[in-house]
Amino acid sequence: MTPSVRTPSPAGVMTLLLGAMLVAVGCVTINIYFPAAAAEKAADRIIDGVWQLPNGQGGQAPADGDKQ
Amino acid sequence: MRTLLVGALLLGAAGHGRAQGNLEIDTPAIAALRAAMQQRHQQIAAHYDAGAVGLTADGLVAIRDAGQVPLSQRGRLSALVAAENRDREALYREIARANGHPEWREQVQATFAQRWIDKARRGWWVQRPDKGWAQR
Structure with missing residues (x-):
């Protein structure tokens, strides 16, 4: 091994820089991207409250419900 | 230099994690809207049952068959639907805003x-994407 190992090669620095930039760009993209799954979870929580549905109830709603 | 870059990478990764959590829905404005809608539901539910009011394809409610309601009560029904839609619009706006993305x-x-449509009780009327009504 030569002492030059200590200083990263220009290519190495470039790779790292590029990686950091990609991650940064990815973050911006993800933060702007609409979090569909989280929104659905939030909607479910709110709808269950407004309609007084038992927690965690999925699509099929109270089929043979109490009211009617 | 290298430490800095690795730090930046780690920070970036942490940022990613945040985006996958829950949406913020616990603000005073959202809580007030939820409470108002929950209370109103006790009056509006009978109209869903009767088919007078249906759930629209765009997340609101609409009068589907006013004939189900006596003439003398139709003004009240319209007011009920209008109030519900005002709160729903405000709710959607507030959730977007509370999460830093009005857009x-x-x-x-x-x-x-x-989700309203998915969770609708059997017998309630829901609007299809083509605007036609279908009974759950």
């Missing part, structure tokens, strides 16, 4: 539209 409002609304 998400339409997507929040579309998400709710689907």
Whole structure:
């Protein structure tokens, strides 16, 4: 091994820089991207409250419900 | 230099994690809207049952068959529907805003539209994407 190992090669620095930039760009993209799954979870929580549905109830709603 | 870059990478990764959590829905404005809608539901539910009011494809409610309601009560029904839609619009707007992205409002609304319909009680009327009504 030569002492030059200590200083990263220009290519190495470039790779790292590029990686950091990609991650940064990815973050911006993800933060702007609409979090569909989280929104659905939030909607479910709110709808269950407004309609007084038992927690965690999925699509099929109270089929043979109490009211009617 | 290298430490700095690795630090930046780690920070970036942490940022990613945040985006996958829950949406913020615990603000005073949203809580007030939820409470108002929950209270109103006790009056509006009978109209869903009767088919007078249906759930629209865009996350609101609409009078589907006013004939189900006596003439003398139709003004009240309209007011009820209007108030519900005002709160729903405000709810979608507030959720988007509470999460720092007012521009998400339409997507929040579309998400709710689907979930209201998915969770609708059997017998309630829901609007299809082509605007026609279908009974659950």
